[in-house]
Amino acid sequence: FHSGKHLNQSLMQGNYFFKDIKKEGIVLYDTGKVHLQNPKKLTAEEARQKAQGYFDQWFTSANEFLEFYQLAYDKSYFHNAAFLLHQVTERxxxxxxxxYTDYRPKEHDLERLDLRVKxxxxxxxxxxxxxDQEKQLFELLRRAYVDxxxxxxxxxxxxxxxxYLADKVEQxxxxxxxxxxxxxxxIGKGEV
Structure with missing residues (x-):
């Protein structure tokens, strides 16, 4: 549960999660007391800080999962290692x-995410x-999320x-x- 104030602050900052909720959400109950704001245009410095914050959070998380992958790999827990390598890639x-886009799709399919990043x-x-072998290897990584x-x-x-896959993920x-x-x-130079 978030207050109207928190929701509007997040919308004004252009938070991708709350922007999606506003765009796709279904109103279950409306008191009429809160008007949802539109995102404001960020300055180059605000956009740079936001991008840096995303980088710090998600790149750090990817590195942490890479450490978890290595532990599973070293113990020959290959199913878990494959899942963790998927998580590194997704992060x-x-x-x-x-x-690059200030947006994170609600997506876990590496094939679709790969197209987006390219x-x-x-x-x-x-x-x-x-x-066919290269396609099969990427498919193994893609399927690891569920399978x-x-x-x-x-x-x-x-x-x-x-x-092979860990080498590609390291690249x-x-x-x-x-x-x-x-x-x-x-972005910091104003080239958003």
Missing amino acids: LYTTILLV NCDPRFAVFPSST ARYKMDEYSISKVELD LKELTEKLCREKIGE
């Missing part, structure tokens, strides 16, 4: 999308899809497959840090 994609900058294309946890009899991933992490820092710097 890196979230970092990119929030820094639209932000084609240099984020770290998962090749030229061969590695709930369809364990049907989902299988090897150490070699995890090694994505390095690119995310480099390109997002560049983008934040551009």
